Amino acid sequence: MRLIDLASEKLIQLITVDQKYKAGDKLPNEKELADELGVSRNTLRAAVQQLVGQGVLKIRRGRGTYVASGSDATNPFGFDQIHVTQMKLRDLYELRIMLEPELAATAASRATEEDLATITEIGEKLQHHELEDQDDFEGNHLFHMAIVRASHNEFGIRIFEIIFSTLRELVLAGKISQSIDDFYLDHQLIMDYLKRRDAEGARLAMRMHLLNSVSFYHL
Numbered sequence: 001m002r003l004i005d006l007a008s009e010k011l012i013q014l015i016t017v018d019q020k021y022k023a024g025d026k027l028p029n030e031k032e033l034a035d036e037l038g039v040s041r042n043t044l045r046a047a048v049q050q051l052v053g054q055g056v057l058k059i060r061r062g063r064g065t066y067v068a069s070g071s072d073a074t075n076p077f078g079f080d081q082i083h084v085t086q087m088k089l090r091d092l093y094e095l096r097i098m099l100e101p102e103l104a105a106t107a108a109s110r111a112t113e114e115d116l117a118t119i120t121e122i123g124e125k126l127q128h129h130e131l132e133d134q135d136d137f138e139g140n141h142l143f144h145m146a147i148v149r150a151s152h153n154e155f156g157i158r159i160f161e162i163i164f165s166t167l168r169e170l171v172l173a174g175k176i177s178q179s180i181d182d183f184y185l186d187h188q189l190i191m192d193y194l195k196r197r198d199a200e201g202a203r204l205a206m207r208m209h210l211l212n213s214v215s216f217y218h219l
Contacts, residue, residue: 005047007044089219093219096210103148106156189209
């Protein structure tokens with residue numbers, strides 16, 4: 001990761017996660033902030049300009065740099081209004097890698113026969129582009145959500161509804177595109193392990209699929 005991107009990410013974390021700087025707050029002077037982030041002043045200036053361009057910060061001439069009011073980035077849990085950036089997409093896939101393989105493993109153990117039939121039907125129709133009125137992204141969403149629901153974990157289902165809503169925002173913003181053909185074998189492996197009720201196989205297959213996605217999107 002470039003030093004500028006790293007500095008931007010650290011600063012956004014101070015705003016969104018730590019909430020040290022809130023909407024409307026003035027940031028410290030250049031030296032103090034550079035020291036806090038552990039970067040040079042030149043790197044800090046470039047990171048600030050980058051975040052100004054994203055609407056996260058606002059420079060008021062003669063007065064300093066402020067956290068912009070109304071920015072999506074200042075809402076730490078604003079998943080329905082998430083700012084469309086490569087950094088957030090990477091973080092989102094990192095979260096999926098943490099959670100989704102475990103839910104797939106749980107689904108292998110808990111899924112009813114009806115759950116497995118639903119997953120298989122969606123997966124096979126998706127592979128052959130036969131899901132009516134569904135593009136590849138929406139079809140992929142249905143496939144993954146069917147697996148999450150088969151885990152019968154209420155909070156897991158809620159979390160992934162938020163995650164896929166956020167991914168949809170990224171797709172609609174035109175920042176990423178998705179073709180299901182790129183992940184045909186991944187999906188087939190996941191379905192095969194689920195049908196066998198092989199929890200460890202389902203876990204590994206899902207993790208491999210998500211890592212392939214990260215590589216495909218250059219995250």
